[in-house]
Amino acid sequence: xxxxxxxxxxxxxxxxxxxPADAYAIPSSNxxxxxxxxxxxxxxxxxxxxxxxxxxxxxxxxxxxxxxxASATDSSTPTxxxxxxxxxPSSVTPPPSSTPTSDSSSASSSSSSSSSSSDSSSSSSSSSSSSSSASSSAASSSSSSSTAPTSTLPTPGAxxxxxxxxxxxxxxxxxxxxxxxxIGYLGAYGVSTTxxxxxxxxxxxxxxxxxxxLTAVVELNHAGTPYRLSGVAIRSGPQVTLGPGNxxxxxxxxxxxxxxxxxxxxTYVYDTYAIxxxxxxxxxxxxxxGKITVxxxxxxxxxxxxxxxxxxxxxxxxxxxxxxASQLGSTPTPVNIYMAPQPxxxxx
Numbered sequence: 001x002x003x004x005x006x007x008x009x010x011x012x013x014x015x016x017x018x019x020p021a022d023a024y025a026i027p028s029s030n031x032x033x034x035x036x037x038x039x040x041x042x043x044x045x046x047x048x049x050x051x052x053x054x055x056x057x058x059x060x061x062x063x064x065x066x067x068x069x070a071s072a073t074d075s076s077t078p079t080x081x082x083x084x085x086x087x088x089p090s091s092v093t094p095p096p097s098s099t100p101t102s103d104s105s106s107a108s109s110s111s112s113s114s115s116s117s118s119d120s121s122s123s124s125s126s127s128s129s130s131s132s133s134a135s136s137s138a139a140s141s142s143s144s145s146s147t148a149p150t151s152t153l154p155t156p157g158a159x160x161x162x163x164x165x166x167x168x169x170x171x172x173x174x175x176x177x178x179x180x181x182x183i184g185y186l187g188a189y190g191v192s193t194t195x196x197x198x199x200x201x202x203x204x205x206x207x208x209x210x211x212x213x214l215t216a217v218v219e220l221n222h223a224g225t226p227y228r229l230s231g232v233a234i235r236s237g238p239q240v241t242l243g244p245g246n247x248x249x250x251x252x253x254x255x256x257x258x259x260x261x262x263x264x265x266x267t268y269v270y271d272t273y274a275i276x277x278x279x280x281x282x283x284x285x286x287x288x289x290g291k292i293t294v295x296x297x298x299x300x301x302x303x304x305x306x307x308x309x310x311x312x313x314x315x316x317x318x319x320x321x322x323x324x325a326s327q328l329g330s331t332p333t334p335v336n337i338y339m340a341p342q343p344x345x346x347x348x
Contacts, residue, residue, distance in 0.1 A: 153214065153288065156210050156211060156213075156214065157209060157210060158209070158210045159207060159208075159209050160207065160208055160339065161205055161206070162205065162290075162339050163186075163195065163203050163206070163339075163340050164203075164204075164206055164220070164292065164337050164339060164340075165182035165339075166182050166183045166184050166186070166310065166315070166335050166336075166337055167183060167335060167336050167337070168183065168334070168335055169308075169335050170334070183310070184203075185203030185204075186203065186204060186206075186229065186252065187201055187202055187203045188200060188201070188202075188204060188254060189313065190253070190313040190314050190315060191310060191312075191314070191315060192204075204222050204223075205223045206220040206221060206222060206223065206229060206339070207221050207222075207223045208220050208221065208283075208285065208339075214287040215286070215287070216261070216284070217261045217295050218281065218283055218284075219258070219280050219281050222254060226256045227255065228256075228257075228258070228280055229253075229254060229280075229283065230252070230254065230255040230257060230269070230278040230279065231251075231279050231282055231294055231296055232250060232252075232255065232269065232276040232277065232278045233250050233266065233276050234274075234275065234276040235276075236248055236277070237277070238265075238268070238277045239299050240266060240296075240299075242296050242298060242304045242317070242319035243298070243320070244319055247320075247323045247324075247326070248318075248319075249317060249323075249324050250294075250296065250316065250318075251274075251276075251314055251315065251316055252294075252308075252316075252317065253273050253274035253278075255269045255273065255274045255278050255280070256269070257271075257280055258280050258281075259278070259279045260281055261281040263279070263281075263297060264297045264299050264300070266278060266279055267279075279296060282297070290339040290340065291336060291337075291338050292337045292338065293306070294306045294308065294317045296317065306319055307319070307321050308335050309321060309332035309333060311328055315335070315337070316328075316332060321334060
């Protein structure tokens with residue numbers, strides 16, 4: 001029995017000597033050494049260049065400082081290409097370390113910077129597109145505003161000449177529509193429907209100088225004659241008060257009288273075209289539309305709201321249309337009057 005065990009031990013030893021040398025097959029070699037009563041052998045690193053360098057006394061490639069370790073790691077490990085997708089945040093906070101960040105942190109930082117660049121590029125492109133939209137809007141707005149018609153107001157001191165056109169108050173008259181066909185025009189004896197025929201009933205041309213401010217009252221003078229359009233109170237004394245509930249009224253006629261702006265004093269006229277108490281500087285011409293408003297001054301200095309109405313060939317001015325109708329015995333037609341800057345066509 002003892003001889004069988006000894007033979008088995010020799011067989012095992014022979015097998016271990018015949019097996020291929022392995023750099024890390026230390027357990028079987030040490031078993032033999034221990035069986036022989038020898039100390040275990042250190043592991044043999046047959047393919048480790050550092051082991052051979054240490055054995056042969058060559059300089060070591062092991063890093064001697066932290067910075068060398070980091071640079072060696074960075075140079076030996078390939079850098080991941082930047083990614084536009086940021087890695088998901090980790091729920092585990094890593095412990096603080098005094099060593100520089102490794103490849104993963106480099107990749108993460110690279111990825112973050114790439115993502116930031118991508119975001120800033122998107123933001124820039126968004127901003128650029130917004131700017132471009134804004135510029136386009138501004139350009140289109142500028143273009144539309146440049147093509148829109150603009151009305152030019154007259155200059156104070158400019159002399160204006162034209163006809164006084166009469167339009168129904170129920171119609172909407174714009175600054176361009178005032179040159180359209182009116183009901184009639186003002187002439188020597190009131191409402192006229194002809195222009196330039198040589199007849200005494202032709203419409204008259206009136207002229208005035210633009211005031212400063214442009215809405216101030218002016219006189220409307222008949223060009224080439226001493227006559228001017230006036231508000232004349234025919235059937236009353238000098239104390240003529242217009243207003244709601246008041247039966248007094250005026251008629252628009254041509255006189256040679258003159259009263260200053262804002263004067264409450266009416267002057268008596270006995271003229272070719274009018275008889276009564278008159279005020280002359282009482283017409284306000286809207287600089288945009290040419291609409292003429294009558295601003296009669298009451299004896300107390302107040303300026304009432306007035307209305308113009310037509311009955312037959314006469315134009316009346318009143319502070320109360322119902323009171324005027326009761327005085328005339330018929331219902332007049334409310335009208336508006338406009339200063340036409342160019343000669344209007346002959347009315348039918």
